[in-house]
Amino acid sequence: MTAVSADLDPRPLVTSLHRRGVALELHTLDLCFLAALHLRAERAGLASFREDELLDVFHQVVALTKDGAADGGDGRKKRATHVVRRLRDQKLLVRVDGAGVVRSGEYALTRLATGIVAFYLEDEALTRESLGVLAGTLTACLEAVRDAVRSPAAEGADDAWWRANVVGPLRVTLFELASGIERRQRGFDLQQEAFQRDIGALLAADWFGAVERCTVLLDTASATLRELNDMLLRHGHRFGELLQEVLERATDAEKVEAERAARDAVEQVERIAAWGAARQRAWSDYHEWVHRYLRDVVRLDPSRTLVHRLREQLAGRGGKAYALTVANAPAIRLLRAVTAAPPDAPVRRPRKERDAKLEPDAAADPDAALVASVDAALAAGARGLADVTARAVGPDDELDARFRAAGKVAQIVARSAAVGAATERPWLPAGDGIVVEEWSLDVTQDADAFGAAGLDAGAERAS
Amino acid sequence: MTDTRFPRLEDAILDDAFPELDLALRRGRHVDRDDAVWYALLVDAQDHLEPLYRRYGCELVHKSDGYFYLLPTNDRLGRRHLSAAEMLVGQALALLYLEPGTVETGGIVTREQVLAHLAGVVGSDVLVRALNPKRRRYDERVAAETVRAKVADALRRLATLGFVDALDEPRYRLRAPLLRFAEPLRGAGSPAAHLAELVASGELVLSEDDGVVETGDDADDDATDGHADADGEIDVEAVADADDETPEAPR
Numbered sequence: 001m002t003a004v005s006a007d008l009d010p011r012p013l014v015t016s017l018h019r020r021g022v023a024l025e026l027h028t029l030d031l032c033f034l035a036a037l038h039l040r041a042e043r044a045g046l047a048s049f050r051e052d053e054l055l056d057v058f059h060q061v062v063a064l065t066k067d068g069a070a071d072g073g074d075g076r077k078k079r080a081t082h083v084v085r086r087l088r089d090q091k092l093l094v095r096v097d098g099a100g101v102v103r104s105g106e107y108a109l110t111r112l113a114t115g116i117v118a119f120y121l122e123d124e125a126l127t128r129e130s131l132g133v134l135a136g137t138l139t140a141c142l143e144a145v146r147d148a149v150r151s152p153a154a155e156g157a158d159d160a161w162w163r164a165n166v167v168g169p170l171r172v173t174l175f176e177l178a179s180g181i182e183r184r185q186r187g188f189d190l191q192q193e194a195f196q197r198d199i200g201a202l203l204a205a206d207w208f209g210a211v212e213r214c215t216v217l218l219d220t221a222s223a224t225l226r227e228l229n230d231m232l233l234r235h236g237h238r239f240g241e242l243l244q245e246v247l248e249r250a251t252d253a254e255k256v257e258a259e260r261a262a263r264d265a266v267e268q269v270e271r272i273a274a275w276g277a278a279r280q281r282a283w284s285d286y287h288e289w290v291h292r293y294l295r296d297v298v299r300l301d302p303s304r305t306l307v308h309r310l311r312e313q314l315a316g317r318g319g320k321a322y323a324l325t326v327a328n329a330p331a332i333r334l335l336r337a338v339t340a341a342p343p344d345a346p347v348r349r350p351r352k353e354r355d356a357k358l359e360p361d362a363a364a365d366p367d368a369a370l371v372a373s374v375d376a377a378l379a380a381g382a383r384g385l386a387d388v389t390a391r392a393v394g395p396d397d398e399l400d401a402r403f404r405a406a407g408k409v410a411q412i413v414a415r416s417a418a419v420g421a422a423t424e425r426p427w428l429p430a431g432d433g434i435v436v437e438e439w440s441l442d443v444t445q446d447a448d449a450f451g452a453a454g455l456d457a458g459a460e461r462a463s
Numbered sequence: 464m465t466d467t468r469f470p471r472l473e474d475a476i477l478d479d480a481f482p483e484l485d486l487a488l489r490r491g492r493h494v495d496r497d498d499a500v501w502y503a504l505l506v507d508a509q510d511h512l513e514p515l516y517r518r519y520g521c522e523l524v525h526k527s528d529g530y531f532y533l534l535p536t537n538d539r540l541g542r543r544h545l546s547a548a549e550m551l552v553g554q555a556l557a558l559l560y561l562e563p564g565t566v567e568t569g570g571i572v573t574r575e576q577v578l579a580h581l582a583g584v585v586g587s588d589v590l591v592r593a594l595n596p597k598r599r600r601y602d603e604r605v606a607a608e609t610v611r612a613k614v615a616d617a618l619r620r621l622a623t624l625g626f627v628d629a630l631d632e633p634r635y636r637l638r639a640p641l642l643r644f645a646e647p648l649r650g651a652g653s654p655a656a657h658l659a660e661l662v663a664s665g666e667l668v669l670s671e672d673d674g675v676v677e678t679g680d681d682a683d684d685d686a687t688d689g690h691a692d693a694d695g696e697i698d699v700e701a702v703a704d705a706d707d708e709t710p711e712a713p714r
Contacts, residue, residue: 196567203563286569293570296528296639297561307561309648314554314584319655321670322647322662323550326491326624327521327533328543 024090031120032061033083034092037109038117048096048108055080087113128227130184135235138177142242145169149249162255166246170261178268185275188228192283195221199290208302211294218290225283229276236273243269367408374412378441385439388413389430399433406434418442468507472515475508488516488523488533489540493625493640495530505531530640532625536665544668548594550644552617553626555581557644560637574633578614 026034036057037049049057058080061067084107087093092113097106109117148154148165199217202210243266250258301307312318365371370392377391393405413419420440430436469475484501488494494501505512509525516523520539525531535542545553559565559572559580582590591606594613615633622629626643628636642649647658647667661667 196569200563200565200567203566207563289569290566292529292639293566296642301561306645306649307558309654310554310558310561310645311584313648314551314558314581316585316589318648319658321550322658322667323544323546323670324553324643324667325534325542325544325665327489327535327540328491329489329541331490 025086026090026092026116029061029065029067030083030087030092031116032065033058034087034109034113035117035121036061038114038121041109048106050106051104054084054107058083092116127184128224128231131181131228131231131235134177134181134184135231138174138181139235139238139242141169141173141177142239142246145174146242146245149246154249154253157253159255159257162250162253162258166250166255166258167261170246170258170265174265175268178265178272181272182268182275185272189279192221192279196286203298207304208298211298214290214294218287222283222287225280229280232273232276236269236276239269239273240266367412370405370408371412374409374416378413378417383441384428385410385413385419385441386428386430386436388441389434389436393431393434395432402431402434406430406436410436410439413439413441469511472508472511475504475511478504478508480504487625488531491533491543491624493530493532493638493643495625495639497628497638498625502529502531526640526643528639528642530625530638530643532640532643534665546617547596548613548617549620551581551585551590551593552577552614553621553641553644555584556621556627556635556637557641558584560641561645565637570637571630571634572637574615574618574635577618577635578611581614 037054040046040053040057041049046053055077059076062076062079084093088095088107091110093107094110095105096108145166153161154165195217199214202214202217243262247259247262247266250262309318373392374388377388380391382388382391389406389409392409393402397405418441420442422440425437425439427435428438469478475481480500481504484494484504487501494505496502505523505525509523513523516533520535520537522534522536523531524534533540555577556572559577560570565572585593591610594610595606618627618635619629621627622635624640625638626640627638630636647661648654650657658667658669662669
């Protein structure tokens with residue numbers, strides 16, 4: 001993972017790739033064609049290819065591989081057209097001239113195509129020499145960055161200065177160099193895998209005769225890996241020191257971008273150093289196993305008689321069947337400590353009185369809150385029953401509850417204020433869903449003066 | 464070395480690693496160089512421990528291939544003979560240990576590889592018959608499942624005995640004690656004579672017929688069979704759960 005892609009959230013990336021249906025489908029001929037284009041571009045110093053050059057390279061590839069060589073001129077041209085279109089669809093070849101239909105186009109290999117071809121063409125395994133050169137250059141780059149942050153110019157410098165002298169070199173130069181080492185590490189891993197296959201094949205082909213060669217191969221590979229690991233440890237330590245100073249200076253200067261770049265760089269060089277240790281461990285196990293195998297198996301059974309006999313025995317064609325004897329002492333039986341359970345408590349009559357004593361409990365007046373609300377409404381200046389009802393009856397209650405409350409409000413109002421009623425009493429809305437017969441109220445007079453108790457007050461649910 | 468590290472038997476017994484090692488040996492564990500601490504203790508205290516175990520009716524055997532084990536010479540300590548499935552799987556593992564192809568993986572094999580190897584060398588039909596000896600008729604699918612379950616069970620038991628290291632299921636690392644399965648076949652002389660010597664020394668027992676070894680320890684197999692229902696169906700998970708604890712050797 002690169003320093004840039006490390007910040008990416010994988011989920012949107014993966015879903016985007018899936019949604020776009022990104023896929024690669026390359027036949028052997030396609031790969032050969034790409035490799036030939038790559039080599040032609042390198043040899044002739046070409047940045048792009050004209051259409052006739054593309055066709056020329058394709059024809060050479062077909063002639064070399066004898067793949068579809070029987071096709072005639074038109075057939076081969078058609079096939080080349082298909083291959084070029086497929087490569088363009090998969091973003092391996094791109095048209096770079098922008099001339100459209102005006103003239104025939106020019107094409108170049110994309111970064112994707114170059115990467116694929118490089119994997120097959122370049123033998124980029126980590127070696128003592130390549131690691132030495134890359135690590136030396138990386139150290140020089142880091143020292144330059146360290147000197148820059150140490151210099152007086154760094155004090156009070158603006159973001160642009162930090163970007164040019166710290167972030168840029170760390171993100172580009174260091175990243176490229178460290179990626180170069182990591183790429184070669186992966187190449188070395190592939191070599192090791194092939195090496196393990198080779199040892200097995202050597203033994204299979206030339207059992208006892210392969211012992212010496214296997215031993216030499218093992219010792220050489222061990223020495224190389226040990227040397228690489230030592231170099232990685234030494235350089236990794238130096239990288240860490242330099243980057244730590246850069247990181248501290250960036251933190252002190254409160255330059256977030258530079259700090260992040262330094263942290264990414266630290267992670268990358270730590271990864272490089274960790275590779276060496278991990279491979280050394282894995283190789284150590286493998287090395288020990290193979291040496292033991294050569295010593296205990298190959299040297300003691302040079303003619304492979306034992307393998308033959310064991311195979312025959314297993315297949316039932318050998319001597320009598322047998323069974324090994326092994327010790328089988330039973331596990332020591334430890335008896336569990338027994339603790340006597342305490343006896344159950346005797347049954348006794350409870351001494352407390354069974355029924356609790358009665359205590360006075362003042363009954364709450366259910367209409368007290370409503371009376372207070374009505375009084376508050378009257379005090380606030382409400383002068384009609386509808387107004388008082390609307391204010392006193394809460395809007396949050398259920399319709400039935402509000403309907404019952406409206407009746408009680410009329411009763412309370414009749415007690416609290418003088419109620420006047422005309423012959424024609426209008427029905428007015430008093431809150432959501434309630435309609436009441438309107439009374440005029442006079443709080444300055446005594447309620448009994450109007451004989452309000454005798455009024456025929458009423459409320460209706462609005463339909 | 465022995466003189467300096469463990470001058471007396473008491474010093475060896477007082478070593479921190481001794482109790483676990485002693486228990487493991489008594490339960491049939493084979494100890495090789497991969498059990499670095501135990502192996503070093505046994506090598507250093509070998510002169511004291513051999514007479515000690517002899518008093519319990521056991522021989523502390525040290526093979527030139529680089530492993531130790533306890534061989535009971537009487538029933539004082541308890542002994543058993545490996546079951547037919549354990550012997551089949553053990554011999555297949557020994558063969559894999561000797562094959563150059565295993566070098567590529569550093570001695571690590573999977574359960575599928577062991578099964579494939581067994582089926583390749585023994586033959587699928589013979590393998591099914593060998594691991595289903597009590598059934599005259601069997602369903603092909605059920606029999607195959609029984610074979611897989613018994614091989615897995617045998618692998619776990621062999622791991623308990625130190626013949627293989629169970630890494631992460633289903634991968635196993637082959638160990639030097641596997642060569643014990645090939646011991647009767649080694650040597651320049653006649654294998655039959657060598658076999659007779661080993662039988663006389665109590666290293667192994669011969670089977671009653673030329674086919675499958677049926678020993679008194681097939682109670683272990685019966686325990687596996689105990690998971691089979693009337694139709695011969697095997698509860699594989701139940702078999703898998705019936706596992707022994709493998710004593711872990713300090714490295």
